[in-house]
Amino acid sequence: MTTRSSRRLGAPEWSRWAFVVLPLIISIPNLGAWWSWALFAVTLVASTPLLPATEDFRPAWLQPAAMPVVVAAAGALWVLEPDSWVSVAMFSTTFYTMRAFGRVLSAVVLVTSGAAIVAWAVVHRLEWLNALALFAILVVMVLLASSRRDRAARLEQTELALARAQTATEEHARAAALAERARIAREVHDVLAHSLAGLALNLQGARLMLVRDGASPDAVAQIERAQKLASDGLSEARKAVAALREDAVPAERTVADLLTAYRLDTGARADLVVRGEPRDLDAGVTTALVRAVQEALSNTRKHAPGADVDVELVFAESHVELTVLDRQGRRPPDAPAAGYGLRGMAERVALLEGKLDSGPGEDGWRIHLTVPA
Known part of the structure; x- marks a missing residue:
């Protein structure tokens, strides 16, 4: 250059x-x-x-x-x-x-x-011959200048054509790569993800049958571990499909996957209600919502095993609201101090200039957060 x-x-x-x-x-x-x-x-x-x-x-x-x-x-x-x-x-x-x-x-x-x-x-x-010779010099200069200009124009057109050809080649290669990635994503989704979902459901049924028949705790624990592995594999498969398609996983889809894993893991009910029109959210907002649901489910497993969970996700015009409520059937006692998980959740929401409320409700623990979006 x-x-x-x-x-x-x-x-x-x-x-x-x-x-x-x-x-x-x-x-x-x-x-x-x-x-x-x-x-x-x-x-x-x-x-x-x-x-x-x-x-x-x-x-x-x-x-x-x-x-x-x-x-x-x-x-x-x-x-x-x-x-x-x-x-x-x-x-x-x-x-x-x-x-x-x-x-x-x-x-x-x-x-x-x-x-x-x-x-x-x-x-x-x-003399007119000498004057004509001087004019001939002008004619020669016109021809030479025209030749130089045409040559420069041809070189510029050649460079432009080469640049366009290179751009077309790169676009073609990119399109081919995207098509191949989309094909692999379809195969992963249609084969692996469906197989893992079926496996998780079958393991859930096997666990319930073992519990009904009074099987040994070790056998039930093995089935539960296998069920958790299948649930985690399903979640990772969906993330891989999203990465191959270069799509961000929507917040409602990620929350639904977490609740599906909770149902398969505990056998309890876990429902998601989405209100408003779902839309793409900033990565920070999506992360805050997903981490809040993860922390709430983790606390439910720890303090109220087997409790049903209701999650409500509201897409408002200027903000998003998330409510997680575990149905313990009684009013839980007040926590002596917020744990590290709730503190981290509050800090993440504060960075987004949002608001977080958590505490005992009439029949369980309630977490409610609002973040601008």
Whole structure:
């Protein structure tokens, strides 16, 4: 990649200015009248925008505006001083303008150069063949400038075509990768997730049959562990499907999975009621809701094993409300102090500028939180 500082040191940038200044310097001994010196000064000053060092400081309009001035001043000086090399400055600036700028500016400098040739031929009574040769120089410059412009346009079109082809290739590869990931996600969901869900239900039935038939506690414990593994595997399979599809798991789906795992683990009822229109939530809000349900279910397992659980998730216009209530059938005693789980839940909700209430209700422990969303 070529940087601006390296371009400043390149020969083409400096040569544009040199082709104007060097002929002026060589022509100094031939200058006589004051108007020749005035035209010399105008040409020199107008050529300064060609300097690469002025690129960072000059306005965008300055260089295009200076090109006709350089051509006109150099052409007039050439007419006044026919033995000088100032014509090189006029022709080189004309060529550069036609190569680097638009058609309107190119036409202006081309007409200016043609007028200078006509004036030179008339003032100095030039033969028509010599005048024709000077005009031939203009024609050659037009052809060369057109060729350079066409070449630059072809190179730009080629680079653009290569960039588009590369973008299309990358998009095609990405589409193929997404299609393959979607296929794998479907296979995981349709085969593995369904199999794990069926396995968890069968293990739940086997556990209930063992308890009914008075099986040994070790056998029941083994079935419970297998049931928990199946439930955890189902949850992980759903997370894997979401990751393959690059989709965030909705909060209501994650809470429903937690309640499903609780039902399979304890055999108790665990219901979820969703009110309002579910929508995508920020990652922080979703995490707070999910962690609150996890902590509530963990406390229920610890302090009220086998209790039914009711969860209500309300999507309001500006906030989301979550209520978790375990049905112990009695009013639980007040907790002497909030545990680390409840403290962490309160801190997470506070960071979201939400509100958390937890405490005993009429027939169980109640957790209610509200977070902006």
